[in-house]
Amino acid sequence: MNIDARYALKIMLPALATLALLLAISPAYSLAAEASAADIEEGRQVAADRQRGNCYSCHHVAGAELAGNVGPPLVVMKQRFPDRAVLYQQIADPRIRNPDTVMPPYGAHGILTEHDRNRDVDYGLSL
Numbered sequence: 317m318n319i320d321a322r323y324a325l326k327i328m329l330p331a332l333a334t335l336a337l338l339l340a341i342s343p344a345y346s347l348a349a350e351a352s353a354a355d356i357e358e359g360r361q362v363a364a365d366r367q368r369g370n371c372y373s374c375h376h377v378a379g380a381e382l383a384g385n386v387g388p389p390l391v392v393m394k395q396r397f398p399d400r401a402v403l404y405q406q407i408a409d410p411r412i413r414n415p416d417t418v419m420p421p422y423g424a425h426g427i428l429t430e431h432d433r434n435r436d437v438d439y440g441l442s443l
């Protein structure tokens with residue numbers, strides 16, 4: 317191997333190693349980031365259920381049987397909530413963002429389980 321080739325290899329190796337690492341972790345990352353269709357459907361049922369989420373009584377959502385207008389319509393959610401944690405917090409305890417809100421604190425008051433809150437976030441991000 318001549319000097320140039322060895323030099324090129326030395327420069328390329330860290331880049332190749334980084335690429336290999338990224339490729340290795342990317343399937344796991346996308347699994348964690350993307351909700352399954354079943355998770356989204358479960359979240360839709362929690363949101364629609366008047367004994368649980370009852371979200372449609374206050375929020376307009378395309379295709380929902382109620383057309384609530386107390387809160388803002390839940391649209392283009394992924395763009396408006398790029399950080400999942402912000403949406404989760406809005407559902408778990410909206411008083412953190414607005415102490416005077418009429419939206420129920422679903423986590424803080426034990427209205428929805430953590431599991432159901434997460435499914436609602438999955439559903440919300442699909443809208």
Ligand code: HEC
Nearest residue numbers: 363369370371374386387388406407414417418419420436
């Ligand atoms: C009693 C009415 C009411 C119910 C029920 C309700 N919300 Fe809300 N929600 C509001 C109001 C009002 C706001 C406006 C922000 C505020 O008051 O702080 C809001 C804000 C939001 C926001 C922020 C929207 C934005 O554009 O910034 C999200 C997301 C949200 N609600 C999701 C939900 C979900 C999911 C449910 C059901 C689990 C739900 N809400 C149930 C009244 C309600």
